[in-house]
Amino acid sequence: MAGSVQSNTIDFDTARLQIAQPRRRRVQSQTPRSLESIRQQLVSMLQTSLEMERLLAIFFQELQHACPIDALSYQNAPVELRIELGQRGSHSASYRLTHESQYLGELVLRRQQRFEEAELARIETLIGALLFPMRNALMYRDALRSALRDGLTGTGNRVAMDKTLEREVAMAKRHQQPLSALLIDIDHFKNLNDQWGHQSGDEALRSVANAIKSSLRNIDMVFRYGGEEFLVLLTNTSRQDALMIAERIRQNIDSLQFRVNSQNIPLSVSLGCASLHSDENGSDLIQRADQALYQAKRNGRNQVSLAV
């Protein structure tokens, strides 16, 4: 049987009205009491978290009492958020969620059977309860991300780095998986600043950060370690593989076309590469990567050095 798509837009202010007047006629003729009690239960459960993943899991679970669905997917491309719950179904109901001019994302509910009109009305009432917590979760996520991000390059900042390093070292030890670190430092960056100005230096930092990010898998993590230094954490990556990745980053930056006033400015980086030993902690790992980086600089720059 062919699937169907039913699309709707849910606006925050409309939803607010809906919450203020929950006994809408079209819903009342169905099962007003039970729907209202499901909604109240949902509202109180949604107050327990500011995490979008958790909110949608609660919504998915509570929605089943009002209208069985097989899958829920949420996507908010501008904030790079995508959450999938359950199995896919051939029929779907889509909702574009907004608050005034703020876009809150797209919600798609799927199941094997077609959605009835009365079911859509129940779903819409419950989505109304989801919008306030969803807006708060997006604000919380945004605040959290800015607190952990370097404003200039969009990479993780030192706070994020310290937290992640500790977590990844613990995970690597628990699962007995390799963990590698790359310390990357731009060569002769002071000259670039002195010759072309601080703003061009900032541009170069952004270009290098982007080149590092695009040389990696999504799960690898990039942090701004200092002024013109970056740290990359490579989960489940052996020493040999880390060396290969380091070399790829070096080449990608070496071949960057970085221009100031239509003049080509050569950019290169030196890299120190280290893999976690079983008896060391995160700062030991970084220290060995730093020593290797120092060696790469001493050996003439624009190269990778592997820690012992």
Ligand SMILES: Nc1nc2c(ncn2[C@@H]2O[C@H](COP(=O)(O)OP(=O)(O)OP(=O)(O)O)[C@@H](O)[C@H]2O)c(=O)[nH]1
């Ligand atoms: N434009 C810009 N420059 C920065 C920033 N943070 C640090 N720097 C500069 O980065 C330069 C680092 O210089 P050095 O540590 O001497 O290193 P280098 O010139 O890259 O030399 P080597 O690392 O030995 O190749 C300094 O001039 C800092 O002022 C920043 O956010 N923006």
